[in-house]
Amino acid sequence: DAGVTQSPTHLIKTRGQQVTLRCSPISGHKSVSWYQQVLGQGPQFIFQYYEKEERGRGNFPDRFSARQFPNYSSELNVNALLLGDSALYLCASSLVGTGAYNEQFFGPGTRLTVL
């Protein structure tokens, strides 16, 4: 079985641009979470989706948005990119429900660099 996949692997953008990151969960998993990890820091929670509905949101500005599709894949969109958005963006999927009581399986991440 394939693990969580994310695309693209690396991305370089300039300030002000918009970016879309994609995530495919493990087959059968209905929940997807997004995290931002700045170099040297722990992952910061951005969103969690379950059954195509937003179930949790971190302290990120409205420039960050996400959605989950009927096949449970997900996209994270970031508008008006800032230099500080440069980070590793991690997607994690879990089997059911929300909350930390479900083991989350993480993808390899998308490395975003904003110049």
Added chain:
Amino acid sequence: LAKTTQPISMDSYEGQEVNITCSHNNIATNDYITWYQQFPSQGPRFIIQGYKTKVTNEVASLFIPADRKSSTLSLPRVSLSDTAVYYCLVGDMADSSYKLIFGSGTRLLVRP
């Protein structure tokens, strides 16, 4: 908002037991406490999860006191390959909005 606190770094030697503690006030009532391991340029990998008391699996043990305001990850007989960053993860329901909170991470260095 739940705040998690972990030691920044720890040093150990091969074969020793390592205990890493995470303090987490304001954890959501029904949420479990989960620990992850992360190597450079990789996503975090699940180690162990628990709600209360003690949980043990093939790689680690997790101790959670009755008040659930902290947890301790115990790695028995560490090896060089256990050199990594270790994170605790808890859920928080402050502001009526669910959030998952990672600790700041503990960088474990295992020496020969």
